[in-house]
Amino acid sequence: MVNSFDPNRPDFTPYGLTCVEWTPAPMERPNHHNEIELNMVAKGSLTYDFGTTQITTRSGELAVFWASIPHQTIECEDDTNYFVATIPYSWFLQFKLPTAFTEAIQRGFFLKEPIAQRITEECSRFSTWQEDLEEGTEEGREIVLIEVQARLMRMAKRIADTLPHEPRPKNAHFHKARLRHLDHVEQMACYIAQNYLNPITANQIGKATNLHPNYAMSLFKRFFGMSIVDYITFNRITHAQRLLLTTDLKVPDIAHASGFLSISRFNEAFRSLSGTSPRNYRKERSY
Numbered sequence: 427m428v429n430s431f432d433p434n435r436p437d438f439t440p441y442g443l444t445c446v447e448w449t450p451a452p453m454e455r456p457n458h459h460n461e462i463e464l465n466m467v468a469k470g471s472l473t474y475d476f477g478t479t480q481i482t483t484r485s486g487e488l489a490v491f492w493a494s495i496p497h498q499t500i501e502c503e504d505d506t507n508y509f510v511a512t513i514p515y516s517w518f519l520q521f522k523l524p525t526a527f528t529e530a531i532q533r534g535f536f537l538k539e540p541i542a543q544r545i546t547e548e549c550s551r552f553s554t555w556q557e558d559l560e561e562g563t564e565e566g567r568e569i570v571l572i573e574v575q576a577r578l579m580r581m582a583k584r585i586a587d588t589l590p591h592e593p594r595p596k597n598a599h600f601h602k603a604r605l606r607h608l609d610h611v612e613q614m615a616c617y618i619a620q621n622y623l624n625p626i627t628a629n630q631i632g633k634a635t636n637l638h639p640n641y642a643m644s645l646f647k648r649f650f651g652m653s654i655v656d657y658i659t660f661n662r663i664t665h666a667q668r669l670l671l672t673t674d675l676k677v678p679d680i681a682h683a684s685g686f687l688s689i690s691r692f693n694e695a696f697r698s699l700s701g702t703s704p705r706n707y708r709k710e711r712s713y
Contacts, residue, residue, distance in 0.1 A: 429449070449506075453499045460661075463493040465508055466487075472508065474498060474500065476496075480500070485545065487540060488548065511552065516661045521578060534612055564711055614645075622661040622665075670704060
């Protein structure tokens with residue numbers, strides 16, 4: 427099945443763990459969602475508005491970026507097709523990839539690795555991930571997660587010498603999304619990513635980013651389309667979903683391990699975001 431962007435999709439709706447083949451077309455509006463996105467163009471090229479920067483990715487390049495940054499396909503060659511894989515942001519952080527690589531993505535860089543000599547191998551890899559996920563089994567998801575982690579580790583190793591730092595290296599394989607207030611937004615998002623399993627408040631986030639709490643909350647909601655509290659809850663529930671699928675921990679233990687102090691609040695939040703209870707979520711996805 428070949429997919430294309432749905433302009434009626436609610437903004438910031440999560441994709442989850444996916445890998446699909448897409449047929450690109452100019453998008454009516456920007457898309458942004460809280461996953462790490464991998465793009466692998468099998469044929470042709472496409473150009474994004476990424477923040478306020480235009481970036482072209484071509485066949486022979488593997489790209490990765492944080493999809494919370496608004497991105498919009500504005501141009502593509504005829505007959506272009508490409509694969510898109512998405513990984514929930516909190517799961518990506520659990521990969522514990524090299525710090526420079528992770529931080530570059532968190533700071534809004536669009537990273538690219540040249541893969542022209544391995545394009546057939548990469549197409550096969552993404553096709554296999556798509557097939558594994560279409561099975562809808564826990565085993566298939568785990569295989570994909572392990573292989574995505576390994577692929578990103580290899581990418582981090584291969585482009586390590588070109589990762590952004592001061593001063594900027596020549597011929598580096600990255601582009602920066604130039605968004606007003608992005609520094610503050612990324613600081614808040616990074617702080618939450620590093621602390622969402624602990625009790626945190628808007629006051630703490632504002633203090634950590636040198637912003638007044640009210641301004642921090644307003645700026646965050648303007649960028650992400652959700653409140654700081656909702657974003658923290660979203661990350662905690664995503665973390666809990668992963669634990670439900672990959673461990674034998676009991677639900678109360680998962681609630682605690684995901685940053686919730688109350689099992690009732692955990693159940694309420696989980697049902698609101700997942701559409702079912704934690705126990706049913708595990709049961710429906712266990713084979």
